[in-house]
Amino acid sequence: MTQHNPSQTTEWNLATRLVHGGRNKHAAPADGGNPTVPPIHASTTYVHESVEALDQAFSGKTSAGQPSYVYARQGNPNAYGFESAMADIEGGVGAVAFGSGMAAMHAALLAAGLTTGTKIVASQDLYGPTITLLRKLFSTIGTQLLLADFCQSEIYELLRNEEPDVIYVETVSNPLTRIVDLDAISAVAREIGAVTIVDSTFSTPYLTRPIEHGFDLVVHSATKYISGHGDSTGGVVISAKNTLLNQLRDYSNLLGAMLSPFEAHLMLRGLRTLSLRMERQCNNALEVARFLQQHPAVARVHYPGLSDYPSHELACKLMDHQQFGGLLAFELKEQSREAAFRFMNKLDLCISATSLGDVFTLVSYPPISSHRTLNATELHKMGISDGCVRLSVGIEDSKDIIQDLDQALNG
Ligand SMILES: Cc1ncc(COP(=O)(O)O)c(C=O)c1O
Structure with a gap:
């Protein structure tokens, strides 16, 4: 049986890629037929054909370069399907799915290098708990936090003067729907060597794909438009760079903040529509x-x-x-x-x-x-x-x- 593997999805238009992304990528050909919708893999642990293969699987890839699984906290096939669809749609090198938007944001801030002695300039219009996360978790360990109005033209001079390590904005602010100029912000970030993060929950990749505008990390509360039916909680971070992607994977595993197979199944189903x-x-x-x-x-x-x-x-x-x-x-x-x-x-x-x-x-x-x-x-x-x-x-x-x-x- 010929296995249809939609590997050239980037040639398709966005609506088509949303319908087909993350589908059937790794299903082995089965005599009885393969399901068109990926099954839910509830298993917490994975058995391999030999201990050598298990040893290899711990690296996250088979010897043929396919994703491999050993333990659900480190990744599962449903989350992988959702992650590969999101990476394709947003134009990133990869994505990591999380149990909520807040968990995704936390990991993105850590992956961007935010720690003691570093500085972040973030939009004053951020989602309330994001500001609280920055204050409660990062300011208390000695991260310098500056909240600023990214809709004023003075912001570019402020960024050049402050030279932050990380810049954090939202494409559309909550609740006043203020828009920031992603291209102008990423241009200044490149000048000063800052990592850029954007929470793109409100605009979704249907409207805006921030990596096309020079951003490094794109965060979504997938609980919202991506899932779309008010019945599942999740988050995802898409990375434009492999170094940041590796950091994200590490933090997902260490924080235990991964997306469950059931929720990942619902996220991918939501993405279809x-x-x-x-x-x-x-x-x-x-x-x-x-x-x-x-x-x-x-x-x-x-x-x-x-x-x-x-x-x-x-x-x-x-x-x-x-x-x-x-x-x-x-x-x-x-x-x-x-x-x-x-x-x-x-x-x-x-x-x-x-x-x-x-x-x-x-x-x-x-x-x-x-x-x-x-x-x-x-x-x-x-x-x-x-x-x-x-x-x-x-x-x-x-x-x-x-x-x-x-x-x-x-x-
Ligand atoms: C813009 C934005 N970002 C992040 C979050 C947090 O997402 P979650 O509730 O999935 O943790 C929310 C939640 O309302 C949000 O509106």
Whole structure:
């Protein structure tokens, strides 16, 4: 039987590679037929044809250069399938999957060399727990942390003056959807020899592939758009360089933060429909943003797809398909927590819950969810007002989403 092995996937377009990535790469030809969907490998340990082969397998590769497995914490075939699909789609030399987005981020920071006596300049708009991770874990061991506004042109001079070892940004910030200029940042990083990390969870490879813009490490909370159905937790880091990839693998093993075979199976399944879901979510988000913009109860809408949005031109440069993501934030005219809670409690179709990127529309209030660990001064410095609500627009019919938002805003 001829084994179909899609090894030339880079010649295919993105949507095709999302559907076929990580498939059947290592299935041995079987007389009874091979499954088109990789089976879930639950085993924690792997037996080889000889002890010599087992010894070789500990290196992570067979003598023929294929991946080999000895113990699930060091890697499993399901995680490998997901990792190879992500590396292909993002244009990296490899990827390592983790049990959550936070675990992926932790490993990326360690792999980039962040330790005692090193310096990181990170965006002040980062996901709240990322800032807490930097403070709690890294600042306490003597890493110098500087939070800065990466949307101001002064940032390039600051980076040249500070000469950090690591630069950390998000392609699209949470919740205000601010965009950073990945090309300009990576150009300065090359000048000063800094390792660049970007959390690309919001934009996904469907819209932006940061390695094409010169970044070294791309982090995703795969719990979000990649998995897409709100039923699995995971993270992944894609590396542009082999040295960083080796570090990532070491830290995944040492921290025991790897992705389980079951979750990896769900991640790869989610990836199959990413382009369809993203296309719909981006279109829905634009319609919702336009509706909110003209609603009398709404003071301001933050969405990069709106032509009068400050970062719209940059978003057009960084995002494919003339689409701008499924996330948006808006500010109620009545700027208070009570007004935001009243609006959210009135929603029927849209679900008031944390997280994002799922097939259903999710609504959250950042000060009690993603930015819970930040105080009022820090929130206001980030521009997150008391009436700010975040929407992760789902794949429902946009008319139903809009009708639900309308009745809750009018109530
Ligand atoms: C932008 C961003 N990065 C990282 C994370 C953390 O991911 P996880 O919850 O999978 O650990 C989140 C979670 O909401 C997020 O929104």
